[in-house]
Amino acid sequence: xxxxxxxxxxxxxxxxxxxxxxxxxxxxxxxxxxxxxxxxxxxxxxxxxxxxxxxxxxxxxxxxxxxxxxxxxxxxxxxxxxxxxxxxxxxxxxxxxxxxxxxxxxxxxxxxxxxxxxxxxxxxxxxxxxxxxxxxxxxxxxxxxxxxxxxxxxxxxxxxxxxxxxxxxxxxxxxxxxxxxxxxxx
Numbered sequence: 001x002x003x004x005x006x007x008x009x010x011x012x013x014x015x016x017x018x019x020x021x022x023x024x025x026x027x028x029x030x031x032x033x034x035x036x037x038x039x040x041x042x043x044x045x046x047x048x049x050x051x052x053x054x055x056x057x058x059x060x061x062x063x064x065x066x067x068x069x070x071x072x073x074x075x076x077x078x079x080x081x082x083x084x085x086x087x088x089x090x091x092x093x094x095x096x097x098x099x100x101x102x103x104x105x106x107x108x109x110x111x112x113x114x115x116x117x118x119x120x121x122x123x124x125x126x127x128x129x130x131x132x133x134x135x136x137x138x139x140x141x142x143x144x145x146x147x148x149x150x151x152x153x154x155x156x157x158x159x160x161x162x163x164x165x166x167x168x169x170x171x172x173x174x175x176x177x178x179x180x181x182x183x184x185x186x
Contacts, residue, residue: 004020004023006024006069006070007066009021009023009024010024010061010064010066010070013061014061014062014064021058021061024070025054025057025074028070028071028074031071031075031149032050032053032054032074032075032078033046033047033050034148034149035075035078035079035082035144035145035149036049036050036053036078036081036082038140038143038144038145038148038149039079039082039083039086039137039140039141039144040082040085040086041086041133045085048085049078049081049082049085050078052081052085053074053077053078053080053081053082056077056081057073057074057077060077068158072155072158072159075145075159076159076161079141079159079160082141083137083141086137127181127182127184128182130181131177131178131181131182132178134177134181135174135177135178138160138170139170139171139173139174139177140174141160142156142160142167142170142171142174143171143174143175143178145159145160146167146171153167153168153171
């Protein structure tokens with residue numbers, strides 16, 4: 001059997017062929033999950049983003065005009081879904097952080113046994129997570145696409161619907177913020 005091209009799969013999926021859509025998505029699944037994970041706060045959030053994005057992509061598929069690569073179009077949907085998810089969860093996270101802080105201050109935490117290296121690794125991971133969370137959504141998306149997913153500036157610009165120059169500026173700001181936040185760990 002001849003291997004179908006991306007265009008043939010897209011056209012078949014647009015006519016309602018769910019198997020063709022599943023084949024398209026399966027090829028990009030790990031990449032889409034990684035993008036979602038890079039923007040999400042937790043692995044569960046990343047899975048929710050991925051599922052929501054795939055449903056949105058399936059619903060929007062009839063409007064896909066094959067003017068760009070399917071993977072670029074799908075990246076846009078994942079990024080937009082992640083941003084929407086972050087906006088919805090922002091207040092919930094703020095409330096949870098406030099409750100956690102109150103709990104930590106009211107409880108006396110006794111560490112029974114933990115090697116120093118584990119403590120330092122945990123501290124560094126926490127600092128990195130906090131530093132990434134301080135980036136704007138645009139900075140975080142550019143950072144995830146270019147530094148975690150290996151996108152070229154041009155590809156990130158297409159996914160983010162902006163110019164190459166804009167991506168470069170956003171990446172510069174993101175790196176500067178991360179360096180400042182993590183300067184004690186250089």
